[in-house]
């Protein structure tokens with residue numbers, strides 16, 4: 144466990160301290176150390192990672208035909224963009240859910256490093272990638288909201304990886320970051336091992352908005368690390384939509400068809 148994470152844990156971390164800790168540490172490191180590739184520690188860093196890791200990362204990019212609503216990729220080479228069966232049967236409460244990469248290879252490595260090995264230096268590069276993805280699509284929401292963790296999970300992990308990524312993207316784009324307005328009020332446990340229906344049922348009623356009036360008429364961008372069945376994104380978006388917002392979602396990665 145790295146020192147920063149250890150400190151966060153012993154401080155009974157909150158999202159606020161995690162962000163503060165990250166920015167102070169990051170600023171100090173930037174002053175005294177040259178930035179290394181967050182994936183392999185190589186000294187020659189290009190825009191985000193070193194040349195080799197950039198190639199590895201780009202190999203995972205979602206290309207080809209996909210669902211314009213949820214980014215579900217279609218395997219057939221001949222396929223053109225069309226609404227997938229899931230979105231047809233059950234139209235989601237969000238306008239679109241963009242995913243940039245497959246959840247495999249260097250992308251999976253980067254996210255596991257951040258999430259499970261507490262390597263928060265990964266948040267900067269991943270936030271930069273999200274920011275570039277948003278800029279490319281010309282998305283400029285009124286508010287950016289990271290998908291929240293339940294307080295129990297936050298204490299275990301010491302930080303919310305989605306908040307750290309969202310913070311970097313929001314700062315670069317100068318869009319307000321709201322990490323307190325949407326709460327995960329029920330501890331749903333891990334979704335791993337549950338099917339599509341199980342995940343949707345498990346997460347039902349897990350989120351609520353603290354000040355719902357603040358979202359009325361606003362465009363909100365939800366940021367999360369991975370999109371699997373979309374159950375989490377749908378549940379968060381439902382709550383925000385009920386508060387009068389229109390929602391888009393961006394995730395770094397999309398797990399293969401579930």
Ligand SMILES: [Zn+2]
Nearest residue numbers: 180183193196
């Ligand atoms: Zn590298």
Ligand SMILES: [Zn+2]
Nearest residue numbers: 210213227230
């Ligand atoms: Zn779809």
